[in-house]
Amino acid sequence: MENMEKVKAFGAAIARAKEELRRDLVGQEEVVDNVLVAIVAGGNVLLEGVPGVGKTRLVRSLGRVLSLPFSRIQFTPDLMPADITGTEVIAKDADGNMKNEFREGPVFANLVLADEINRATPKTQSALLEAMQEHKVTVAGKSYALAEPFFVLATENPIEQDGTYPLPEAQMDRFMFKLLMRFPTVAELLDIVKMTRYTLEETAEAVMDGKTILEMRALSREVPVLDEVLDYAARLVAGTHPELDAATPTAKKYLKYGASPRAVQALVSAARVRALMEGRFNVSFEDINALALPVLRHRVKINYTAVSDKLSVDDVVAMLLKEIKK
Template sequence: MTTSAKPNPLMAGPLSTAAPSANDLDAIKRLGEARTRLKSEIAKVIIGQEHIVDDLLTALFSRGHCLMIGVPGLAKTLMVRTIAQAIDLGFNRIQFTPDLMPSDITGTDIIEEDKVNGGRTFRFVQGPVFANILLADEINRTPPKTQAALLQAMQEGQVTVSGRTYDLPRPFFVLATQNPIEQEGTYPLPEAQLDRFMFDIRIRYPKPEEELAIAKATTSDHAVEVSKILNGSEIQQLQQIVRRLPISDHVGMYAVNLARSTRPDDEIAPAFTKNYVSWGAGTRAVQYLVLGAKARAAISGDYHVTVDHVKAVAPLVLRHRVMTNFQAEAEGISPDKIVTMLLEQVTPPKADDYR
């Protein structure tokens, strides 16, 4: 007697073996072309760091938010501002400080006098969070109460002030930065808040030849003009296309197994996870692995999502969701090392699995 396979709720929707529609194929092709033109425009200002640009675009088209960690002076702000210019979106930057209040982010009600009848009314003045792209600079330098105000906006796409709820503009994309060097006087984000960020992106130093090109370009009087490639409406359409992209159960289960392997109490967790990890990635990590893989495929102009697309986003999704223990710290085993070992350990689907 044959039994039908149980449906996987995570992978709900058509399998990648389904014949794509002409409209979907055309949309994916347009997204791949848009990514190429965007990178070309961004490269006029940002020299090198191409993989970082890809990571940011992947998150943007996934409707995810990013945490960017890098030492000062690596053009994090310039990179985000340039992306905002190239896709014709509103951009705001908030410098987080210990005295920043939630209302400094969300906005506040002010009393306004009616010059006609002399009456007074409250008028809401929008805060800097009302932007398409928001750069939260050094988010760990402000107290938890203020951090929570931003994280609520990230999760819900709205802010509530004086009992009234206001929708944020669409698309809405938050990039929060942290300085990995100086930790004195900071308020580290707890694990539950870190989990709200789709990607943890690490900004490295540029290559020597790139650094020379940067020095020459930024010390001249040559002004660079960035052309606008996409607008907000087109971005939202492309975000919907990414979510419609099908994924096979085999690739989806690879993402599930990656996340499960980070959990020390899971039966499939390898020995090094049990030895070095105190807490692993939750279900949101699986969702972001799948969604990130879809976006990675789409911006590359690919219709079919593969294991390679999952692997490309795995370090970005998992590194801030793997909490190592004291033994790992003593032996110099970082979350990045754990993720690298997992990518070598977890078995991807074979060609026969797709038949």
């Protein structure tokens, strides 16, 4: 059966990708799983973690595993938009005539690592908006399509706040997931030390390419979703808006504003991929619940009441999940 073969190929590709990533990254299984979900679903990912937990390494290994053109942009305060998107330069053609020529920036790759994205100015950060959402770049009034599949994996450091520029909400909304990379356990630290005795280089090998990813994405879109599950996802997102009637008591008490409609899209499309990765052919409530934190934590903002009650965003989202009936 053709579909069954596709599904088997999907599962095998994911399993191999995880295996290869595990060669370079110790622990962080949930982050790896969710990054793969976002890649297949076509979403961008914001990785947050203290220095040294493997954010950049994960993205570099991912670039190897996916065998896609990979570029890394180190965001700094003096980084300019043109440094990302590219710019037009005056160049001579074969006949020696001068003409304007567009030089592509580092965003013209399938996998873009925006390292320490919050160190660049909002103007520069915003240069990625069009690329992340529409997968194209407009320079000097001319649009240039980016190659598919296209992903932005950004990292940020939560503890160094001096000289950083918080990402604007519009840009945050473009990230399908915000994943938190926790500090490794002692056992994982030991594994990391052992691994670096031999090499600091990534050793993961390519197991899939862009075409495979696009096929996997197309397959995931065929996963059926119950109306009740869709309704649950919609109520969950609407429930984060304290100003709406649908808001839960927790949202009214602890949230300043809620998630955008992109959150529902992200939840459902990511849930489809997760279901397939779990070997299922339908989306369940459990898929929505499992993905609620990475999808919502960067899209909602807690208020001072939550801060004074020592609640994090994750705590509030977990409370929301308990309040929404299936």
